[in-house]
Amino acid sequence: xxxxxxxxxxxxxxxxxxxxxxxxxxxxxxxxxxxxxxxxxxxxxxxxxxxxxxxxxxxxxxxxxxxxxxxxxxxxxxxxxxxxxxxxxxxxxxxxxxxxxxxxxxxxxxxxxxxxxxxxxxxxxxxxxxxxxxxxxxxxxxxxxxxxxxxxxxxxxxxxxxxxxxxxxxxxxxxxxxxxxxxxxxxxxxxxxxxxxxxxxxxxxxxxxxxx
Numbered sequence: 001x002x003x004x005x006x007x008x009x010x011x012x013x014x015x016x017x018x019x020x021x022x023x024x025x026x027x028x029x030x031x032x033x034x035x036x037x038x039x040x041x042x043x044x045x046x047x048x049x050x051x052x053x054x055x056x057x058x059x060x061x062x063x064x065x066x067x068x069x070x071x072x073x074x075x076x077x078x079x080x081x082x083x084x085x086x087x088x089x090x091x092x093x094x095x096x097x098x099x100x101x102x103x104x105x106x107x108x109x110x111x112x113x114x115x116x117x118x119x120x121x122x123x124x125x126x127x128x129x130x131x132x133x134x135x136x137x138x139x140x141x142x143x144x145x146x147x148x149x150x151x152x153x154x155x156x157x158x159x160x161x162x163x164x165x166x167x168x169x170x171x172x173x174x175x176x177x178x179x180x181x182x183x184x185x186x187x188x189x190x191x192x193x194x195x196x197x198x199x200x201x202x203x204x205x206x207x208x209x210x211x212x
Contacts, residue, residue, distance in 0.1 A: 002027030022191050023195055024044045026195065090143070114137045157210060158209045163186050167192055174209055177209040
């Protein structure tokens with residue numbers, strides 16, 4: 001990964017910060033795309049910041065993508081259960097920017113329970129998803145459909161319930177994974193998996209469920 005140029009959307013979120021930190025530790029040249037640069041407290045000689053709004057500022061998005069080796073999206077809704085099509089608008093701007101600048105590799109963080117992955121969730125989790133996360137998950141699923149019909153080299157990552165636990169590098173990954181109870185995975189391990197995909201084509205144009 002040393003010397004790779006990586007652009008990270010959602011860099012000020014809890015997962016985004018893990019991706020930045022681990023990417024920089026591995027020697028990558030990382031660009032953080034953020035709405036408010038003041039929220040990014042991490043500093044490093046190989047880290048640069050681009051300020052913009054991925055929902056509407058397509059020119060800034062495309063300019064940030066130009067010359068990158070890979071793009072990573074750690075964008076999400078935070079604690080909000082309303083979306084207003086957030087992920088669809090963001091991934092549209094990212095997809096168009098990548099296609100216009102001929103950058104191919106894209107890794108997107110989604111969530112276990114989105115799309116067909118809900119079929120592998122325990123019954124109680126399926127009920128909670130439908131009651132609480134219906135709008136958020138539908139938005140994510142629609143945004144992912146954009147990628148599946150594109151010519152990008154995408155990977156969609158479906159982590160289970162996220163925690164702030166340590167990086168263990170010991171976790172399970174698969175296109176499908178039947179789970180029992182409330183499975184968890186640390187954000188640090190999700191970041192570890194995401195960054196490893198920059199040199200691994202096993203999940204190219206595939207989804208990857210990640211669980212401890």
